[in-house]
Every structure is written in structure tokens, then in C-alpha cells.
Amino acid sequence: MPKAAVYQGANKEFEIREFPLTKPQKDMALLRLVASGVCGTDLHILNGKLGIEPPKVIGHEFVGEVVELGSESDTLNVGDNVIATIAVPCEECLLCKTGDDANCVNMGVTNGGNPYDEPHFWGGFGEYNYSPIKNLVKIPKSINPKTASVFACAGSTVIHAFSLAKRANVDLENLKTCVVQGLGPVGMFAVAYLASLKVENVIAITGRENKKREELAKSFGSTKIFSLEKNTFEEIDGYIKSVSGGLGADLAVEASGNKDAFLQGIDMLRNRGVYLVPGQYSNSGTIPLPPQVITFKALHIIGSSQYSAVDIEEYVKFLEENRDLHPVIDSMITEYLLSDINKAFENAKQGKNVKTILVGG
Ligand SMILES: [Zn+2]
Ligand SMILES: [Zn+2]
Structure with a gap:
């Protein structure tokens, strides 16, 4: 069975757990992990600076391949590479209605679920992920999805x-x-x-x-x-x-x-x-x-805090227009298997890596 790293609380190690895959619900997609970045925010969560209730599958920089779609999509097909954003703005508050959905006052997230409840793979630190189709931004085939993962959040x-x-x-x-x-x-x-x-x-x-x-x-x-x-x-x-x-x-x-x-x-x-x-x-x-x-x-x-799906689209466009930077971006990567997440966090915390990413396998 595929694995997810379950957050156990501040200053505690992640536990690697196996969970079964289920069919994606309506308007949801099932994604297979290509690369999931460890962001500064994740380090803050681990050291207790940002309060998150365990157990959770945290991680918000999931780049994956579409395995199955719960509903038909005009823009996405099985096999496409995507960046999944965890942000779920309410679409109803003043901020959302005036183009500021990044700062929605009722902001929800896709990775808030309990990993022991279906569909288990809520967040970024798993070998699979379930995300709403509307939270996915397509990465064109001409861009290596691992390259795109490096600045998925920061960019x-x-x-x-x-x-x-x-x-x-x-x-x-x-x-x-x-x-x-x-x-x-x-x-x-x-x-x-x-x-x-x-x-x-x-x-x-x-x-x-x-x-x-x-x-x-x-x-x-x-x-x-x-x-x-x-x-x-x-x-x-x-x-x-x-x-x-x-x-x-x-x-x-x-x-x-x-x-x-x-x-x-x-x-x-x-x-x-x-x-x-x-x-x-x-x-x-x-x-x-x-x-x-x-x-x-x-x-x-x-x-400025957070970002919207349009910013991720702009980021992907930036990557398309600045191909000469791709080798430099790739040289930032230090890669770990998802099952080695505790080592990855330890090294990231010590500042050993420029960009830490987790991969499946
Ligand atoms: Zn981040
Ligand atoms: Zn809102």
C-alpha cells in the first residue's frame, strides 16, 4: 500500500503509515507523487511556531501526475503533471469578491483532514494526494515537473x-x-x-x-x-x-x-x-x-501572504519563458524518499539543503 508521512505534533518525528487508495470523489482528482517540497512553513510547523493539530498529512507543495479524475475536466487529462494548491477560498467574502481570494477571511485548506479518515492522502507528504480539480495547475509537458516543484510555493x-x-x-x-x-x-x-x-x-x-x-x-x-x-x-x-x-x-x-x-x-x-x-x-x-x-x-x-491559483499559473509561465534557468533551479534540489522524511527535515532544519524535496518510491 502507498505511504503517507503523518505529522504527530511539534518536535516529534513523522510516522510513515500505509493507506489504501479509493476512487476520487466528484470534482476531485487522484494524483501520484512526483515531488513534494519542504517549505520554510513546514519547518515552522515542526518547531511549534505554527500551531497545527495532529494527526495530519501536512505539506503544501505537491507536484504530481493525474492518475484518475472524479469528474471530467476541460483542461486536465490523466497523465498530466500538475501543481496542487491547498488553498480553498470561500468565494463569498469581501476579499474573495474583490480579487483578493489569497487573503480570504474564511480560508479553508485541502490538507486539514484526519489521515485515518478516507481518502487518507489529504496533504503534500504522501505518495498520493486527493485534491479538488479546481486546485490543480497544469505543468506543460515541456517542463520537467521536478523543476517546477522547486519554487512551487516560493515562486x-x-x-x-x-x-x-x-x-x-x-x-x-x-x-x-x-x-x-x-x-x-x-x-x-x-x-x-x-x-x-x-x-x-x-x-x-x-x-x-x-x-x-x-x-x-x-x-x-x-x-x-x-x-x-x-x-x-x-x-x-x-x-x-x-x-x-x-x-x-x-x-x-x-x-x-x-x-x-x-x-x-x-x-x-x-x-x-x-x-x-x-x-x-x-x-x-x-x-x-x-x-x-x-x-x-x-x-x-x-x-503579502498566500497566493492564488493565478499566481501559480504565472509561475508556470515564468518557467516557460526562462528556460535558461532550469539547470540552475535543478541544481538547488536535494532529494529524499518520502520514507526518509525525518532525515530530510533534520537536514533542512540545519540549513544543509537549498531546496529539500520528497519523492516516491
Ligand atoms: Zn510554502
Ligand atoms: Zn473568502
């Missing part, structure tokens, strides 16, 4: 943050100097995204010195990389000023999740600068921020 997260910037009339075509704080998957994709916008200076800042991450950021188009271990904030800020005519950054992306990074981001921005903040996903504490700076510099701060 869509970044694209959503930029879509909010567009909706706020930020002129993304004329950015000249941008900063990305943090070089985890969200930061890495932000670098690639800014480089695709032909931004002249894409400056990346990483907390810990890490040769591999720095090489990757360079391959994704970063023009300058600083490490807070090696470089002082004054050096970094001085560089940003020097390439921006003394002004500061046009736009910064907070992708580190570190609370102190927020103050530094505020400092690095120019007057009327734009701060995208998709990276503070768990409570990292408070900071002494003088609100006067926001007024005085007339800053534009845009928070």
Missing part, C-alpha cells in the same frame, strides 16, 4: 507580492536598484524575478555566509551579494547609495523572516521606496521601529 509567493505591487501602481518596468533580503527559496526567486524585469542592480543580502547560495543567486541574476557575517550594514548601505545616485533602493523584498532585517530594509529604501514583505511568515518578535520614518520617507510598505 508563487513572490509573484503574488509583485502582483500586489502592480495593483498598487508600482512601476515595475522602471526599477533600477533593488534589494533582496534573505537567500532561501523566496529570496532566490525574488532575485530571478527582478533579473527578469531587467533591473540594473539586484543586490542580495544573506544572513549567513554560504558559498553555494551565493553562487546560485549570481546565476539567477544578482549583480552583488553581501553577507551580514562578512559585511557591515554601513558597507551594504554605502554600496546601495553609491549605485543609486545617493538615493537608496527603489524596492526591497524582505525574504529572510528575520525581524531585524525589517529595520535594515526600511533604512536601505529611498524616499518613496517600495517594501514588499512576503517573508515574515512566523512571529519572530518585535522591533523598535520609529513610525516617523515611514511618514518622512513616504514609504510604500506592501505585506
Whole structure:
């Protein structure tokens, strides 16, 4: 029987359990695992920073192949590769009705079920998954689904943050100097995204010195990389000023999740600068921020959490349009069998892997 990794609670190991497959219900699809990413959010769940009631099959970056459809679909066939999103917006609240379903106030998830209840394979960390057909985004055959799995969550997260910037009339075509704080998957994709916008200076800042991450950021188009271990904030800020005519950054992306990074981001921005903040996903504490700076510099701060199916579609389009990046994306992968999930989490927690993915077998 196929396996799923069952979450047992914070700071506990996953248990590998076998469950039978059933026929997908109406409007549902049965998917076979190709790759399921371990995201920063999953690490937060495991260390107790995000409360989830066990037992659950967590994981929200499932990429799989359609095995069976519970209803006919206009867009999907058996054998297609898809990214499954877990988000189930209510479609009725004010947010949903005004194009903000990513921030639905009654948001549901597909991976909330008890694994001991049918159809067992609710979430991402299983050899199979049941998802509503409308939660599936097709990956064209010309894209390796494993490649698509790498930034399935992080890429869509970044694209959503930029879509909010567009909706706020930020002129993304004329950015000249941008900063990305943090070089985890969200930061890495932000670098690639800014480089695709032909931004002249894409400056990346990483907390810990890490040769591999720095090489990757360079391959994704970063023009300058600083490490807070090696470089002082004054050096970094001085560089940003020097390439921006003394002004500061046009736009910064907070992708580190570190609370102190927020103050530094505020400092690095120019007057009327734009701060995208998709990276503070768990409570990292408070900071002494003088609100006067926001007024005085007339800053534009845009928070962003979650993403919609349209953002995943945009992400897949990005992959189609940036094929030269695929080998770089593939080089980020460290792959584990689903049954080795505890080792995968241990290594991911220690920062050994750039992107951890689980595969079947
Ligand atoms: Zn995620
Ligand atoms: Zn809603």
C-alpha cells in the first residue's frame, strides 16, 4: 500500500503509515507523487511556531501526475503533471469578491483532514494526494515537473507580492536598484524575478555566509551579494547609495523572516521606496521601529501572504519563458524518499539543503 508521512505534533518525528487508495470523489482528482517540497512553513510547523493539530498529512507543495479524475475536466487529462494548491477560498467574502481570494477571511485548506479518515492522502507528504480539480495547475509537458516543484510555493509567493505591487501602481518596468533580503527559496526567486524585469542592480543580502547560495543567486541574476557575517550594514548601505545616485533602493523584498532585517530594509529604501514583505511568515518578535520614518520617507510598505491559483499559473509561465534557468533551479534540489522524511527535515532544519524535496518510491 502507498505511504503517507503523518505529522504527530511539534518536535516529534513523522510516522510513515500505509493507506489504501479509493476512487476520487466528484470534482476531485487522484494524483501520484512526483515531488513534494519542504517549505520554510513546514519547518515552522515542526518547531511549534505554527500551531497545527495532529494527526495530519501536512505539506503544501505537491507536484504530481493525474492518475484518475472524479469528474471530467476541460483542461486536465490523466497523465498530466500538475501543481496542487491547498488553498480553498470561500468565494463569498469581501476579499474573495474583490480579487483578493489569497487573503480570504474564511480560508479553508485541502490538507486539514484526519489521515485515518478516507481518502487518507489529504496533504503534500504522501505518495498520493486527493485534491479538488479546481486546485490543480497544469505543468506543460515541456517542463520537467521536478523543476517546477522547486519554487512551487516560493515562486508563487513572490509573484503574488509583485502582483500586489502592480495593483498598487508600482512601476515595475522602471526599477533600477533593488534589494533582496534573505537567500532561501523566496529570496532566490525574488532575485530571478527582478533579473527578469531587467533591473540594473539586484543586490542580495544573506544572513549567513554560504558559498553555494551565493553562487546560485549570481546565476539567477544578482549583480552583488553581501553577507551580514562578512559585511557591515554601513558597507551594504554605502554600496546601495553609491549605485543609486545617493538615493537608496527603489524596492526591497524582505525574504529572510528575520525581524531585524525589517529595520535594515526600511533604512536601505529611498524616499518613496517600495517594501514588499512576503517573508515574515512566523512571529519572530518585535522591533523598535520609529513610525516617523515611514511618514518622512513616504514609504510604500506592501505585506503579502498566500497566493492564488493565478499566481501559480504565472509561475508556470515564468518557467516557460526562462528556460535558461532550469539547470540552475535543478541544481538547488536535494532529494529524499518520502520514507526518509525525518532525515530530510533534520537536514533542512540545519540549513544543509537549498531546496529539500520528497519523492516516491
Ligand atoms: Zn510554502
Ligand atoms: Zn473568502
